[in-house]
Amino acid sequence: MREMRAIRVPRFGGPAVLELVHIPVQEPGPGEIRVRVRAAGVNYADLMQREGLYPGGPTPPFIAGFEVAGEIDCLGAGVTQWKVGDRVMALCSGGYAETVIQNARAVFPIPGGLSYREAAAIPCQFLTAYHALITLGGTAPRMTVLIQAAAGGLGTQLVQIAKIRGARVVGTCGSDEKCAFAEGLGCDHTINYRAHDFEAEARGIVEGGFDLIVESVGGQVFDKSLRLLKPRGRMIVLGVASREPRPIPALLLLRNNWTVSGFHLNTYLADRSAMREALDALADWLASGKLRIIQSHTFPLAAAAEAHQAIADRRTTGKVVLDVS
Ligand SMILES: NC(=O)c1ccc[n+]([C@@H]2O[C@H](COP(=O)([O-])OP(=O)(O)OC[C@H]3O[C@@H](n4cnc5c(N)ncnc54)[C@H](OP(=O)(O)O)[C@@H]3O)[C@@H](O)[C@H]2O)c1
Known part of the structure; x- marks a missing residue:
C-alpha cells in the first residue's frame, strides 16, 4: 500500500506533541475526490485543537489541519464535475498531509493566478x-x-x-x-x-x-x-x-x-449560494487588485511544530502555511 507523510496529534499538548508519521494513502469513495495537497493552511484553530480547547474538536490521535490547496489526483465513482489535475482549495479534516479525501461538492476551484500557498489562505x-x-x-x-x-x-x-x-x-x-x-x-x-x-x-x-x-x-x-x-x-x-x-x-x-x-x-459552508456570492466577490476583488492574499510565512510540512510556536508567540503577520510539495 502507498504511504504518505502527515502530521499527527497523538495526545493533547504543546507544539512539541506534533509528530511526522507515515500513513496509508486512502482511495476516494463514491462522490469523493482525492487532493494531492501542495499547501496546508495553519489556523489558530489548529492550535486550539492540538491543545484540546476547540469546542467539538477531534480526539487524539488525529491528523492535524483542516485547510488545503492542491490538485485533484483521483476521482471517486460518480464524480463528473471535476477532472484529475484541477487546482482546488478546501476545508477538510487531516489537512497536514500529502493527500486528503474530500466530498467532491465541498471543494472550490482556485481563482486564476493564485499560487497554492496563497490559495491555502482563502477557505478559512x-x-x-x-x-x-x-x-x-x-x-x-x-x-x-x-x-x-x-x-x-x-x-x-x-x-x-x-x-x-x-x-x-x-x-x-x-x-x-x-x-x-x-x-x-x-x-x-x-x-x-x-x-x-x-x-x-x-x-x-x-x-x-x-x-x-x-x-x-x-x-x-x-x-x-x-x-x-x-x-x-x-x-x-x-x-x-x-x-x-x-x-x-x-x-x-x-x-x-x-x-x-x-x-x-x-453553518455558512452548507449554504451554496452564500459560498458562491463570496467566491464571486473574491474573484472580482483579486482581478481588480482591491484584495491581496497576505501569505507571509511558509514552513515545511515536517516543521509544523515551529509554525504553531510562531503563531502562539504572536510572531506572525498574515497567513501561515505548510509547504507540502
Ligand atoms: N469563528 C470562525 O469561524 C473563525 C474562523 C477563523 C478564525 N477564527 C478566529 O480568529 C482568530 C484569528 O485566527 P487566525 O487563524 O487568523 O490567527 P492569527 O490572527 O494569524 O493569529 C492569532 C493572533 O491573535 C492575537 N492574539 C491576541 N492574544 C493572543 C494570545 N494570548 N496568544 C496568541 N495570539 C494572541 C495575535 O495578534 P497580535 O499580536 O496582533 O495581538 C496573533 O497573531 C482566532 O481567535 C481564531 O480562532 C474564527
Missing part, C-alpha cells in the same frame, strides 16, 4: 472575513469598524474587506511593526493594544463608539470592546485567542441596545 480566513463582515455584519459605507488582531491571518482579510465596503476601520495589533503592516493594508488608524489602553485611544479616534466590532481575542479585549460599541452597535465574536472566554452581560446589552453575535464558518 477569507470566507470567515467575508461572511462575518458582510453577511452577518452588514458592513456598509461610513460605518465605523473595529478589528482586533488586525495584522493576523483573519485580520488582514477583515481589514481589506471592510475598506472595500467603504467603512472607516480601526485595527488593534500586538506590536508597532504589526500596526504599520495593518495600516499598509488600509486601516485608517491602528492601536498597539499591548503597549496602550486601546479603549481610551479608540474613544479619542471614533467619537460615540463603533457600529461594528470584530472580536477574536477574549479576556479584557472582549470587555473593553463591548464598552466601545455605540448604542445599537454589534460585536461579532469569532474566537478567544487569549483562552479567556467572557460571559455576556445581558443587562448591559439590554440597556444599550447592543447585539453580540457569535460567528462560526461551519
Whole structure:
C-alpha cells in the first residue's frame, strides 16, 4: 500500500506533541475526490485543537489541519464535475498531509493566478472575513469598524474587506511593526493594544463608539470592546485567542441596545449560494487588485511544530502555511 507523510496529534499538548508519521494513502469513495495537497493552511484553530480547547474538536490521535490547496489526483465513482489535475482549495479534516479525501461538492476551484500557498489562505480566513463582515455584519459605507488582531491571518482579510465596503476601520495589533503592516493594508488608524489602553485611544479616534466590532481575542479585549460599541452597535465574536472566554452581560446589552453575535464558518459552508456570492466577490476583488492574499510565512510540512510556536508567540503577520510539495 502507498504511504504518505502527515502530521499527527497523538495526545493533547504543546507544539512539541506534533509528530511526522507515515500513513496509508486512502482511495476516494463514491462522490469523493482525492487532493494531492501542495499547501496546508495553519489556523489558530489548529492550535486550539492540538491543545484540546476547540469546542467539538477531534480526539487524539488525529491528523492535524483542516485547510488545503492542491490538485485533484483521483476521482471517486460518480464524480463528473471535476477532472484529475484541477487546482482546488478546501476545508477538510487531516489537512497536514500529502493527500486528503474530500466530498467532491465541498471543494472550490482556485481563482486564476493564485499560487497554492496563497490559495491555502482563502477557505478559512477569507470566507470567515467575508461572511462575518458582510453577511452577518452588514458592513456598509461610513460605518465605523473595529478589528482586533488586525495584522493576523483573519485580520488582514477583515481589514481589506471592510475598506472595500467603504467603512472607516480601526485595527488593534500586538506590536508597532504589526500596526504599520495593518495600516499598509488600509486601516485608517491602528492601536498597539499591548503597549496602550486601546479603549481610551479608540474613544479619542471614533467619537460615540463603533457600529461594528470584530472580536477574536477574549479576556479584557472582549470587555473593553463591548464598552466601545455605540448604542445599537454589534460585536461579532469569532474566537478567544487569549483562552479567556467572557460571559455576556445581558443587562448591559439590554440597556444599550447592543447585539453580540457569535460567528462560526461551519453553518455558512452548507449554504451554496452564500459560498458562491463570496467566491464571486473574491474573484472580482483579486482581478481588480482591491484584495491581496497576505501569505507571509511558509514552513515545511515536517516543521509544523515551529509554525504553531510562531503563531502562539504572536510572531506572525498574515497567513501561515505548510509547504507540502
Ligand atoms: N469563528 C470562525 O469561524 C473563525 C474562523 C477563523 C478564525 N477564527 C478566529 O480568529 C482568530 C484569528 O485566527 P487566525 O487563524 O487568523 O490567527 P492569527 O490572527 O494569524 O493569529 C492569532 C493572533 O491573535 C492575537 N492574539 C491576541 N492574544 C493572543 C494570545 N494570548 N496568544 C496568541 N495570539 C494572541 C495575535 O495578534 P497580535 O499580536 O496582533 O495581538 C496573533 O497573531 C482566532 O481567535 C481564531 O480562532 C474564527
